[in-house]
Amino acid sequence: MIKTQTAVPMGFTGETFPAGTHMCLVYSDDAERLESIAKFLEAGILNNEKVGYFADAAPPDEIKKALLGHMSAGAARSDGAKLDVRTARDVYCPKGRFVPGEMLDTLRGFYDSAVEEGYGNARASGEMSWALKGIPGSDRLVEYEALINDLIVTHPLTPICQYNANLFDGATILNILKVHPMMIVHGQVVRNPYYQEPREFFKTYAGNTR
């Protein structure tokens, strides 16, 4: 089993962070987002991690091409095959409905398979805009995000959840900030002062339905 405190490179700077750092990327500039995420994924590929990507803004093929285009030639050529890009909807809502517990199981499975397959670690990134398409259960998105913080204690995969600031409403964005201990701002990983431990968060979140 991988030690929880392994430090992994994020790709944004030379800095490393503990594996299992749950991050969000709130963005509006798509080119900037792709660049940041490509760096993050590339760092994973080069660090012998299992890398997953869940695409919503465009078909997986297109996104994969765009991501590889942002990677260094070497990484893109030799390890492009390792970049597993799937449709976000199929991953988050395989039965046409979003169930946080099931998705957490999926992430656990993803991490366990990485270990079995001999990878050093695992990381994933998802475009969360699927949650705005009226799929049943989408309203449990923030709850799910909070629960990831518990999951990574036992299964320290490194996720980046992507939120388009022009699609999600202000209240959701603020709640998203509350459940991600780290966030990416201008290509830097920074501690998120809005972050609340899951238990703390759920104290107020349950009644917070505005």
Next chain:
Amino acid sequence: MDDSSAEETRVLSQILAAQNMLCVFFSERRLAEFVKEVLRALPGVGRAGVCLRLLAEPEADLGLQECKDCAGSGRGLDDIGRSRGKCKLEKQDGFAVFPLDTAARSYGYLLVATEGDGPFERYRPFVVNFANSVAVALENRLQQKRLSDHVSELERTNERLKREIAERRRGEETLRKSQEQLLHAEKLSALGKLISSIVHEFSSPVHGVRGVLEQVHEEASLSEGIRSLTKLGIKECNRMSEMIQKLRGFYRPSAGIAVLLDLNALVDDMIFLNQKKFLSRKIQTVKNYDPNLPTIKGVEDQLKQVVLNLLQNAEEAIPDGGGKISVTTEATDTVVRLIVEDTGTGVPPDALPFIFDPFFTTKPGAKGTGLGLSVSYGIVKKHRGDIEVKSRFGEGTTFIVTLPR
């Protein structure tokens, strides 16, 4: 650090983080929502929450909405005093106002409901700072919008220019083509006029001369020698009027009636007529006739003229050592094609654009009049067909006549 200063630090860092995130929003509506959420989360903010009001400024056109509480209340937004008492928020005991100003202008203000003189007061300076950042973010949005408007305006102009240039090019091209056609038609009609006047001027005198000769020829007293001369004279007169008729035929062949024709047979006849000449010049003929060639509608003698001209040109292009003329017929769903290919000298590249012009010839002396192709072109066009040439100088020439089925 005591509890309150720890909380102050936490709130300050949150506001700073939020301030940092303002630039992430491109949509003003989302920006406003976020700003309101951030302020609502501050300690000491009353239940009525936060209202973000923008000065109604058509020029700004930020597309921002008033807060839910104020929306549709019909209040002017430029005067706090006048709107007092109408907003749910303003009815609270306390509220704080934060102008959204930049050095350049004022964008509006934030109203924040406060609980008495309670804890909010401690954060007031942070919020002032935050409001300034919001104003800057709004200004940036506005500038980005203007810029992108400007850019798209430029792009539109650019597109329009490109279109205009392309249109003008097309226009020039059609003009050039029609001028060429006009020129060609003019040449043809000038020639037509010339010929009809020649025909007219010549035919009656020739007719007269022949009449005279015929009368002389009938004279019993003529010696055999003289009689054979008058006979020759009459014969030559006949030949002359025949030639005159033919000349007329070139330019006024309208009398010709279109009938169903077997192009293969027509071509074969013309080759046959030239066979003797071809043999003497060591020219081999290769016939590739499409056995299933459909009949076409055309004026027989005119099309014969075309084939004859092409065969003659081919023959004349082949040097003394001999060569080959290949004649091919073929059909598609819509057209029938006749292809005459020779292994002659080819057309000099600089002559190629002119070969269909009347009187254009490269043949020395009186050998060529330069009418063959021009006449052929006219005939083929009249048949709603087309005639094309491909030539490699020094290697040979191919003429392709396309006629509608």
